[in-house]
Amino acid sequence: MFLRALLTFFLLTEPFSSAAIKPREDAGSWMAVGPIAVEPRQEHGAVKFDDDTIYIIGGIYPETDGTFPTVTTVQKYSISTNIWTSVASLPIPLNHPNSAVINGKIYVLGSLTTVNSSTTFWNATGACFEYDPSSNTWTTIGELPEGRWTGSAAVGVSGSTVYLAGGLANTNLTDDEEGTISIFTSYNVATKHFAVLPDMPEPRDHAGVGLVDNKLYVLGGRAYGHNNTKNTVFSYDIEGNYWTTGLASMPTARGGCASGVIGTQIFIIGGEGDQDTASGVFPQNQAYDTRTNTWTEYKEMDIPRHGTAGVAVGNKVFIPGGGLHEGGLPTNYTSYFQLLHH
Ligand SMILES: *[C@@H]1O[C@H](CO)[C@@H](O)[C@H](O)[C@H]1NC(C)=O
Ligand SMILES: *[C@@H]1O[C@H](CO)[C@@H](O)[C@H](O)[C@H]1NC(C)=O
Ligand SMILES: *[C@@H]1O[C@H](CO)[C@@H](O)[C@H](O)[C@H]1NC(C)=O
Numbered sequence: 001m002f003l004r005a006l007l008t009f010f011l012l013t014e015p016f017s018s019a020a021i022k023p024r025e026d027a028g029s030w031m032a033v034g035p036i037a038v039e040p041r042q043e044h045g046a047v048k049f050d051d052d053t054i055y056i057i058g059g060i061y062p063e064t065d066g067t068f069p070t071v072t073t074v075q076k077y078s079i080s081t082n083i084w085t086s087v088a089s090l091p092i093p094l095n096h097p098n099s100a101v102i103n104g105k106i107y108v109l110g111s112l113t114t115v116n117s118s119t120t121f122w123n124a125t126g127a128c129f130e131y132d133p134s135s136n137t138w139t140t141i142g143e144l145p146e147g148r149w150t151g152s153a154a155v156g157v158s159g160s161t162v163y164l165a166g167g168l169a170n171t172n173l174t175d176d177e178e179g180t181i182s183i184f185t186s187y188n189v190a191t192k193h194f195a196v197l198p199d200m201p202e203p204r205d206h207a208g209v210g211l212v213d214n215k216l217y218v219l220g221g222r223a224y225g226h227n228n229t230k231n232t233v234f235s236y237d238i239e240g241n242y243w244t245t246g247l248a249s250m251p252t253a254r255g256g257c258a259s260g261v262i263g264t265q266i267f268i269i270g271g272e273g274d275q276d277t278a279s280g281v282f283p284q285n286q287a288y289d290t291r292t293n294t295w296t297e298y299k300e301m302d303i304p305r306h307g308t309a310g311v312a313v314g315n316k317v318f319i320p321g322g323g324l325h326e327g328g329l330p331t332n333y334t335s336y337f338q339l340l341h342h
């Protein structure tokens, strides 16, 4: 009877974690590139601009007198020359900016920012900005609709529309009180139209994300605090305007992870909230195949990090900077994972 109860308990609690297929060791490798110039960085935005150029946007610098300053710094990285260059700064300091690239312009649609110069409390701002690399200028283009301000959302782009799923309305760094939300909004940069979309099935911030075959996937992340890591996979069908749950869950529940799409696979790399490592940072590098609804385990990160975005370029996912320790310790270290034989 006891055994049976135990088994039932096991069966009821286990289905949420799935096993991952281990690939051959030569399926991919990690390679370091030039470190971020100027300052180490964490909780920045990171986007692919073109096949040679990655931008990193805002974020936080290393701790000074017990605090992490939020910055306006924007830099670009050239893959071919391995050189980082500073460009025009953001109009205001931002961390966790929701960043996207459409038609040769960079967009920041909401973010977290400091309130009353506080270094221990960040609120979402709805402020939206457009960066034009040809004139090297940032322009304010309006605000997210009221009540829908967010930072650290899961961001996807389809055509000229940017999708913003969940994120944080605010966060109190002193007691890890995080205002996780499930709000889902889109913005069409061509028509300048915001749309209110159906909420995500559950609130998530610091999630992995990928847009494949006109579906937006939100993978893992967390809800209401660093240690409340999740392993769920939700997908939003853009045509049908509905969410699907119950997809194969992440082998390792993680928040603050980086992500990048190679082919039909969404790589979820690193993250924080690891109870099994002294640093609290996850080394895992696992990919969800949207075609087969399965996970594959790839080579662990060379230097485990969290609090950065992944940038997929061809068969590589670049990870610029990030945090070396749960919460803080920003680094300038930059590397990429290259998928081979896929
Ligand atoms: C990157 O960080 C390391 C370690 O803190 C430091 O020694 C190095 O000078 C930094 N590199 C750049 C380009 O800032
Ligand atoms: C910011 O300052 C305003 C005005 O003093 C105050 O009402 C508000 O509570 C402060 N916000 C935070 C997050 O401290
Ligand atoms: C920050 O967020 C809190 C909680 O949502 C809100 O009460 C407060 O008014 C916000 N402060 C500012 C300055 O936006």
Ligand SMILES: *[C@@H]1O[C@H](CO)[C@@H](O)[C@H](O)[C@H]1NC(C)=O
Pocket (backbone or CB within 6 Å): 121, 172, 173, 174, 175
């Ligand atoms: C953040 O949390 C601390 C500790 O619980 C609390 O004293 C402080 O008032 C909170 N800050 C805000 C802006 O809510």
Ligand SMILES: *[C@@H]1O[C@H](CO)[C@@H](O)[C@H](O)[C@H]1NC(C)=O
Pocket (backbone or CB within 6 Å): 176, 225, 226, 227, 275
């Ligand atoms: C998360 O869990 C670790 C290990 O139990 C603990 O040391 C840490 O304080 C927790 N972090 C937060 C923000 O609660």
